[in-house]
Amino acid sequence: MTSTIASPVATQANPLAGAILDTLIHRIGKDAQAARPHDWLAATILTMRDDIIDRWMASTKAAHAAGAKRVYYLSLEFLIGRLLRDAIANLGRTPEVAAALASLDVDLAEIEEIEPDAALGNGGLGRLAACFMESLASLDLPAYGYGIRYVNGMFRQRIDDGWQVELPETWLTHGNPWEFERRESAYFIGFGGEVIGTEDGAVHWKPAEAVEAVAVDTPVVGWRGKRVNTLRLWTARAFDPIHLDAFNAGDYSRALAGQLKAETLVRVLYPADSNPAGQELRLRQEYFFSSASIQDIVRRHIQYFGDIRTLPDKAAIQLNDTHPAVSVAELMRLLMDHHDVGFDEAWKITQGTFGYTNHTLLPEALESWPLPLFERLLPRHMQLVYQINARLLREARKSGTDDRAIAAISLIDEGGERRVRMANLAFAGSHSVNGVAALHTDLMKQTVFADLHRQFPGRINNKTNGITxxxxxxxxxxxxxxxxxxxxxxxxxxxxxxxxxxxxxxxxxxxxxxxxxxxxxxxxxxxxxxxxxxxxxxxxxxxxxxxxxxxxxxxxxxxxxxxxxxxxxxxxxxxxxxxxxxxxxxxxxxxxxxxxxxxxxxxxxxxxxxxxxxxxxxxxxxxxxxxxxxxxxxxxxxxxxxxxxxxxxxxxxxxxxxxxxxxxxxxxxxxxxxxxxxxxxxxxxxxxxxxxxxTADEVAAKRAEGYVPRAVIEGSPELRQAVDAIRNGVFSPDDPARYAGLMDGLYDHDWFMVAADFDAYASAQREVxxxxxxxxxxxxxxxxxxxxxxxxxxxxxxxxxxxxxxxxx
The missing domain is CATH 3.40.50.2000 (Glycogen Phosphorylase B;)
Known part of the structure; x- marks a missing residue:
């Protein structure tokens, strides 16, 4: 890329080049001679954004005019990646933009490469959510995605001497030209406190602390630009960003403690939950974004349709895994405490509105929270969970369900430490529960949700994942x-x-x-x-x-x-x-x-x-x-x-x-x-x-029959040689015992069947x-x-x- 002054003739011959140059000068504050690649990137995004905004507003107005039912996709992750290439490709304007930039001596591919990846996800769950949002727009379906605007994402990975080192992602350091803050869409999110009953039987939750959730919107462009939908991410603010009395007294930490606590909610994706503080932060995050999203959905429905009782007719809320499952209790709270809907009718509305997608059979990924933690942070929701659970278990008992199945269905795990089962809450509160591949869906019915499936035999269905x-x-x-x-x-x-x-x-x-x-x-x-x-x-x-x-x-x-x-x-x-x-x-x-x-x-x-x-x-x-x-x-x-x-x-x-x-x-x-x-x-x-x-059945059978991995390893010369070489430090001469424990795990239990499948895998590689x-x-x-x-x-x-x-x- 050269730093020449753009030719007036070139910009006159190419109106888009002229528009980009005008943006560079008047919105970035640079001329072509001084501009660096990041300046051209920003100017190009802002110029293309104008077209996108026009389509975005038209899409929103059309949905309002039609009284269309909207899809609301709640996900803790949206791994959207870079957006410029995606947006201009879906608009069908890639050759036009490339030619305009070339006339300005700028290489489109070069500036695309310096756009940071949005640090809003980690793996397949978040990338699926991003693919789904793009397809919703491409199929001309009105939809909102809801999540958290993470400041530092999960982490940026560096490898030092072979070890993973976690560093903060800094994708927002220089701002984000794709996003729009919606300060009018801000909501009170409470934590802790107590629930107070009134003489007429109503209840009122008085939180001990609160933050403000503020919406930040990003347009999602569908194929050929036919629709532009909204990805709405929440950022957190303290209602009192600074306590001046504490500041003036010299207690600066206490003066800024509220703002720091709010910012912590949106700082990192998946804070480690191996300690009580991490568990609390994770639950706070999940309630923060769930509550803000449900409040926003209810507010929009009331604004355009008036009657909260028609919510299932005009809103379809999909829970992307268990992370937003507390939304079930939150909607019940809003219906009952703020809109005077009785429990039975509120439960019918809730079930008619929610769908739940399960993404895992791993027990540790089916989130549950220690009951004391959940009740301390969300006392009103704990009451509602108990109320929902009472209804669920009474219905199960009436249908002849035995004690073992009752325990499995319950929203409260009573074995050992009492915990709130979020997957069971999502299942009970949804009219549809889907798996994401045929095998996965069948296994859901046979394993983690076997008893709930028997109680609600038509609720589980399959929707195999896809990619855009x-x-x-x-x-x-x-x-x-x-x-x-x-x-x-x-x-x-x-x-x-x-x-x-x-x-x-x-x-x-x-x-x-x-x-x-x-x-x-x-x-x-x-x-x-x-x-x-x-x-x-x-x-x-x-x-x-x-x-x-x-x-x-x-x-x-x-x-x-x-x-x-x-x-x-x-x-x-x-x-x-x-x-x-x-x-x-x-x-x-x-x-x-x-x-x-x-x-x-x-x-x-x-x-x-x-x-x-x-x-x-x-x-x-x-x-x-x-x-x-x-x-x-x-x-x-x-x-x-x-x-x-x-x-x-x-x-x-x-x-x-x-x-x-x-x-x-x-x-x-x-x-x-x-x-x-x-x-x-x-x-x-x-x-x-x-x-x-x-196969999955063979894995289950082998575990049940008492699998002995040591015998398998000793019976496979190639496997034994490789395992022993790793175990004995051949690949770690600086620390010969580094992998002893990892390899001993294969000898002793091998839960993931590495040894059991090794010979078949090696043979398949030779077939390749x-x-x-x-x-x-x-x-x-x-x-x-x-x-x-x-x-x-x-x-x-x-x-x-x-x-x-x-x-x-």
Missing amino acids: PRRWLQECNPGLTALIREAIGPAFLDDTNRLADLLPFAEDAAYGERFAAVKRSNKVALAQHLRDVTGVRIDPDAMFDVQIKRIHEYKRQLLNIIETVALYDQIRRHPERDWTPRVKLFAGKAAGSYHNAKLIIKLANDVARRINADPSVGPLLKVAFVPNYNVSLAEKIIPAADLSEQISTAGMEASGTGNMKFALNGALTIGTLDGANVEIRDHVGADNIVIFGM DARWSDRAGWNGCVIRNVAQMGWFSSDRTISEYARDIWGVM
Whole structure:
């Protein structure tokens, strides 16, 4: 980018260039000669924003005029990534913007790269919410997303000597040109205090403390700009930002304590809840955003429709996992305490309004709160939980439910420390409860919600997740998009099911070679990025074998690393064999308090350091852990991947969406029959995916029968060699005992079935090698994957929600 003064002739010939330059001068306060890349980025966003605002206002007015029912999507995460590329692509203005900037000597791709990722999420839950918001707008459905405007997100990950280091995300340091503060949409959020009864039987909650929730709105642009919806995020303020008497007395900490407490609510995503203070902050956050959102929804409904009793007819509230489950009690509180609705009618309204999406079968992720904490912070809500629970249990008892099932259904866990079960509250308070993949939904009925399912047999349904093809094909992989368009025309841009028209080209060897050339170009770009970021040199002609996702033991990055160690040993022992060159890529964040997950990151880096420095394996095997995984990094890695690792312990991954993104971009999946892998296999065909390992039923049976992992490890020479090498410090000479505990865990219990599935996984990897050696066959296979991925669009998922749950289509 050069810093020349823009030509008046150029700006006159290109009105958009003139508009960008005018914005630069009059809103940024720079001329073209002084402007830096971040100035051009801001000027471009603000200029394009004007078009978006016009569409945004038109969308809102049309919904109001039509009296349309709105969808409200409550999520603790929205992993929206960068917005400029997404917005102008959905408006169909990318070539126009690129040309306008080029006339000003500015490269659009260069300024897109410096836009910070919004630090509003961490993993699949947040990215799904972002895909859903984009699809809601693309399908012209009026909707609001509700969440928290995190100042520092979860954390920015740095790798120091192989260890994860958590640093604050600073995405808001220089402001956010996409957001609009709505100071008129501000709400009182109380905590603690007491509930006081009146003579007429009414109750009044008097909180001991309060903060103000203030709305900050971001426009969400749908495909072809047909609708612009709203992502409304809440920030917190103290009602008295400074106590002047304390300040003047020199007690500055007490003077600012209220503001600090408010700011803490919106500072960090997922504060560690391994200690009482962290648990309290997490519950405060969840109530803060839930209460503000429900108050806003009720206020809007009263404003436009008058009668609170029609709320289910005009509002569909979807709870994205258990984090916003306290919304059920909050709506009951508002209906009963502020709108004089009786309990029975309030409960009917509440159930008619809410839907609940479950994303996990892991007990620790089905949130529950110590009863004393919940009652201290939310005393009125505790009363309502007891009242709801009494109704629930009486109905269950009338239907003949036994004591064991009564205990499982109850909103209060009475085993040991008494706790409020948020998943049960969400289930009871919703008319629809959905899983996010066929297998996950079936397991919900059989495991965590078995007794609630028997009590409410029609309530659980399936809505398999999807991804937006705009971001995850058209924007992140323009080369592949152009190649597909050349083959089958542009219809797939509006209807991803038309990707099936690509199927005949899987048999066309020449087209397969062109497909491979696009893939290689993406790999060259990624190789350069990795060299810049990690210093590792990788060969773009090697197979890029990729596992990028949140680091968790059930996702089994450890299985991948151990097999990498075994492969390393085999290559050294048998250099005469025709090995497939591989680049093993890992990325993902571990929760700050999750010891084993952080240790797995360190192990991946230790293994990488040893293998990458060993000339005996040369170009045959490289390993890299890429730091600070986020949406923008995924947009670089996924189009370059050859092999997609989806290897979670069967029965533990709800769905996955990374598996869909990889397949859509022409990667072969190696995975277990878990989550949406089952449906991907059904769509792409068993010959176009590599499935290994135990099924969910087999995992459950093995645990029940008394699985002995030590015998399995000792019976597998390759596995034992790899585990013992790691355990004995081969990859950690500076601390030989570093991984002893991690490896002993495999010998002693192996809950996640790493040892049990190892031989099957290793065998599947050798099958992948054989497939790679047949390049024409490989190309045909991955083209079939792309062609059959249309069903996994989030447009299909949202259409199902809209028809079956929300009643808006």
